[in-house]
Amino acid sequence: MFQCVLPLIDTEKIDLSSAPWTMHEFFAGSGLVAYGLKDMFSPVWANDVSQQKADVYAANFYSEHFLLDDIKNVRGASLPYAHLSWASFPCQDLSLAGSIGGIDACRSGLVWEWLRILDEMPEKPRVLLVENVSGLLSTSNGNNYRKLHAALTERGYDCGAIVLNASLFLPQSRPRVFVIAVQHGRHIPQELIGSGPCWLHSKTAAELGNTLPGWIWWYTEKPPKRHFTLKDIIEVNVPFDKDNVIRLVPEKHKAALEKHETVYATGYRRTRHGQQQLELRFDGVAGCLRTPEGGSSKQFLVVKKNGEVHARLLTVREAARLMGAPDSFILPGTYNDGYKAMGDAVALPVARFIGEKFLVKIAEAVYND
The missing domain is CATH 3.40.50.150 (Vaccinia Virus protein VP39)
Incomplete structure (x- = not known):
């Protein structure tokens, strides 16, 4: 389970006025x-x-x-x-x-x-x-x-x-x-x-x-020292709908995937030598969130579990958790709106x-x- 940096609060607006x-x-x-x-x-x-x-x-x-x-x-x-x-x-x-x-x-x-x-x-x-x-x-x-x-x-x-x-x-x-x-x-x-x-x-x-x-x-x-990793902020039961990007994973990163029985990795699409690649990191830490403009600015989550490898984009709530916002933090608007609000913060x-x-x-x- 994800451990919020701040305790969860109710959905009432937060009063910032009380401070010395x-x-x-x-x-x-x-x-x-x-x-x-x-x-x-x-x-x-x-x-x-x-x-x-x-x-x-x-x-x-x-x-x-x-x-x-x-x-x-x-x-x-x-x-x-x-x-x-x-x-x-x-x-x-x-x-x-x-x-x-x-x-x-x-x-x-x-x-x-x-x-x-x-x-x-x-x-x-x-x-x-x-x-x-x-x-x-x-x-x-x-x-x-x-x-x-x-x-x-x-x-x-x-x-x-x-x-x-x-x-x-x-x-x-x-x-x-x-x-x-x-x-x-x-x-x-x-x-x-x-x-x-x-x-x-x-x-x-x-x-x-x-x-x-x-x-x-x-x-x-x-x-x-921090005691939780990428795995701990992931939303469960979110469908993996981007499996097609797995073909972009470079060979050395595929070899790293093979070595893990279970792994949660993130990556961005990058152009290397004229070809798109999905470069992954396996250290339990997501890459730096960005604003969502442009196709290469959204971060993918790749999960290997039970012998299967699947991919999807990070959710807006996962992006908020990666910024330390509690799950009670409201993110109105579209996916891009929420992702931008977090990626620019x-x-x-x-x-x-x-x-x-x-x-x-x-x-x-x-x-x-």
């Missing part, structure tokens, strides 16, 4: 960040441009604070004050699976709109968090991150980037970069600052940190981990010094 600290939630999506930070940071304002994601947010949370609009239309002077500003800006131009247009391209470049809004605020939050894919650090030889880092330090913040993979908490490989920024001169608990790279820093992050001014080597202890237990280990402790320090 407040936050702005830019690029809020379906609200998994707000859910993860529940009881720590209450969103007093949230925004997204996607109607599909707004529908998911409204189906699950009391959402009077949610603004469905283009971020370009938002003015900082109109926002209520908040202790934290969280911005999970679009990743398409920084993703290795995308066009890699860079941080100034039309989609990922919306991060500059967030910074413009900060500049327009009468009083900026003392704590910021910026989230994106690992390509933020690695693309353009690190120059995309350097530009963002410079923009933050120029605005009076010290910051550092950490890399967290959702696989620490869930059976999904989903590495993401989290840039935590604190106003310069504010007190930061010494327990959160290391003397150099630790398990939170990829090689690229370590290289950047060694060269950039105003860099903070964030530190906390590693979470305990921040994994809930990752947001909770960052909130508990860093953001609450930082807020307590910087707002009480």
Whole structure:
């Protein structure tokens, strides 16, 4: 049985308003960040441009604070004050699976709109968090991150980037970069600052940190080992209707299938040397969920059991479980709507981990010094 990260709740909307600290939630999506930070940071304002994601947010949370609009239309002077500003800006131009247009391209470049809004605020939050894919650090030889880092330090913040993979908490490989920024001169608990790279820093992050001014080597202890796998989040009694894709499994992966008596594997269709292949992973962890645009962006589940091999797409509920959402989380709309809402989100237990280990402790320090 799948063990939810949060306890199941009834179908009533979730109240996010009870928390000691407040936050702005830019690029809020379906609200998994707000859910993860529940009881720590209450969103007093949230925004997204996607109607599909707004529908998911409204189906699950009391959402009077949610603004469905283009971020370009938002003015900082109109926002209520908040202790934290969280911005999970679009990743398409920084993703290795995308066009890699860079941080100034039309989609990922919306991060500059967030910074413009900060500049327009009468009083900026003392704590910021910026989230994106690992390509933020690695693309353009690190120059995309350097530009963002410079923009933050120029605005009076010290910051550092950490890399967290959702696989620490869930059976999904989903590495993401989290840039935590604190106003310069504010007190930061010494327990959160290391003397150099630790398990939170990829090689690229370590290289950047060694060269950039105003860099903070964030530190906390590693979470305990996860004890459930892909098999534990699978919905039973869902028909296997994609057996035709098994013919696309490459020979070396077929050989691996042969070695297992029972196995749950996932894979994406990829083009290799001009031919489509369904490349599988057998480590009990799903590949990184994506948005469903394009035929190669939906993840297949391949199960070998009782001598038979069958295939189907991951269900929307399985995608939600891979993001840490409890089964009570409502996903209205089509399959693609639900899959997009999850594939474009921040994994809930990752947001909770960052909130508990860093953001609450930082807020307590910087707002009480």
